[in-house]
Amino acid sequence: MTAVALDADSRPDVTRLLVRQEDEDEYVVGDPATGRFVVVPEAGARLIELLAAGHTVAEVADLLEQELGEPVDVLDFVEMLVEAGIIDGTAAVAAGRTEADQAGDADKPDEPKKKVKYWVVSKIPPWVVKPLFGKVAWTFYVGCLVATLVMFVLDHSLLPSYEDAFVVTDIVLSLLITNVVVMGLAVVHEIWHAFAGAAAGVRAQLRLERRGIFTVLETDLTGLWALPPAKRYSPFLAGMAFDAVILFAAVAPRFAYSRGWIDLSPNLVRFLAMLVLSQVGKLAFQTLAYLRTDMYLVMATATGCKNLHQVTRLSLKRLIRKLTPLEQRILRDADAKDLRVARWYRLLYLAGIVWMVWFAFNFILPAAKVTLGWASGVMVGAPVFSFYWWEGILLIVFALVNLTMPLVVVVRNRIRARRAAA
Structure with a gap:
């Protein structure tokens, strides 16, 4: 990680680290700026507290041995944080070296540092998006899902079929329309996660990943682990909330059309059926906890x-x-x-x-x-x-x-x- 190895005289820079108690004897430690976190025991949290006070690795080891009554391998712990990307190894080494040693490096070229690029959406001020995830908003999201389920029960013909993917008779044009719409909605699904993260003060990154046989877009909200469990649920469920609204918007007109309340063109009916297939598939996919989907994160947090x-x-x-x-x-x-x-x-x-x-x-x-x-x-x-x-x-x-x-x-x-x- 560095040109000079960590040693007992190093003073690792841990001033930016967040330390929060997760359980009775467990603490979450990480850097909110990079979104990297690890779980450490109480002794690890105390170790970081002493390092933040400006003590060297050797001094922290002596202090912990006095407090705990047994030796602690502080150097190994610091190296673990460096390997996990929690702290910067170069900064950790430099902090423990003398001014003369550091002055000797003045003419050496700087080593490139990995920068974390955050999605523009995640930089929105929290107050702008908080109304989208308040009590009123969540009541609306849940209401859309419940109403849709009721319509499915009352009219089974509204349930999706793979044939609904073909909106028009021209298969190429049909697949083009379907995939553009599905990909567009998938992006907004992830944007809704990022909005919810921004409302909680957490930044996000968008990336392409795989879940089983499916290729998916994924919003990285690792910084949520720095928050109490109760504040993580909204960002985890935000994408499904958006999907529920789109599903309701697609099912409700078809339900009204099937009962003769409104008149719709055949092309619009087929387009709405394609939306239903898309959104039902997405919501069903999110329940597959074994694929580490949104519901998996909810369940892991709850347990x-x-x-x-x-x-x-x-x-x-x-x-x-x-x-x-x-x-x-x-x-x-x-x-x-x-x-x-x-x-x-x-x-x-x-x-x-x-x-x-x-x-x-x-x-x-x-x-x-x-x-x-x-x-x-x-x-x-x-x-x-x-x-x-x-x-x-x-x-x-x-x-x-x-x-x-x-x-x-x-x-x-x-x-x-x-x-x-x-």
């Missing part, structure tokens, strides 16, 4: 778990194959709450996998079959290089990109992991 997903996955994995030494250590050192909740959460995990397989066979594969079949038929029947021939080519490329995108994200993440390790 006080720290690493529930990995603990559950490893507890199931060891039933079918031997764990690596690192995986065994993670499971052995897991928090008691994670182990306790994992006993029943693993059932949800397995049920989620079953649902994902069902969804793939009933929605993704049928839609891909229709798309690829139609494209192949067009390419065979149309003259080469004609408009319809190119339309078939575009459809095949489009379908293959959608089917392989999760694999692309997996490869990208592995490449990044290897570079980080190097």
Whole structure:
């Protein structure tokens, strides 16, 4: 991490760190500016307090030994914070060196520092977006969801089908419309998370990730872990709240149309049906806690778990194959709450996998079959290089990109992991 190793005389710069008690004997420590946090015991929180007072690593070790009655490896703890990206290793070393040592570095070029880029949306002042997540707003969000469920019960024809993805008879144009709308709503879904984070004073970053067989946009709100649990729920649920409003706005006109209360054009009815399919799919996806979706974060916060997903996955994995030494250590050192909740959460995990397989066979594969079949038929029947021939080519490329995108994200993440390790 640095050109000079940390030593007993170092004075790590921990002045920007936030320390908040999470549980009876656990504290959350991190830098709100970078969104990186770790959970440490009470002794770790006291250690940071002493470092912030200006003591060296050696002085903190002596003070803690006097207070606790046993030696504490302060240097190892500081190195752990550096590796986790909580504190800057270069600053930690420089703080412990003499003025003469630092003066000798005056002619050396500065090492590049990794800067955290925050999404512009997340820089909105809290007072601007707070009304969107107050009691009145949440009453409206919940009311939209409840009203939609009532309409589904009263009229089952409003429930979505994979055929609703095709808005017009021209498949290429239909898929273009559907995907532009779906991607646009997905971006606003994430913006709503960022709005809720901004209302809570937390900045966000947008990134492309994978959840099972799905490629997703994700808003990184790591800074929420610096807040009390009760203040995390609104940002976690904000995206689903937006989806519930759009779903209601799509179902209500069709419900009124089915009862003859209003008149709608056939094209608008099909467009609204496509919106229903999109939003139902999104809301159903968020309930798949095993994919670390919004509801997983809600559940993990409510149960006080720290690493529930990995603990559950490893507890199931060891039933079918031997764990690596690192995986065994993670499971052995897991928090008691994670182990306790994992006993029943693993059932949800397995049920989620079953649902994902069902969804793939009933929605993704049928839609891909229709798309690829139609494209192949067009390419065979149309003259080469004609408009319809190119339309078939575009459809095949489009379908293959959608089917392989999760694999692309997996490869990208592995490449990044290897570079980080190097």
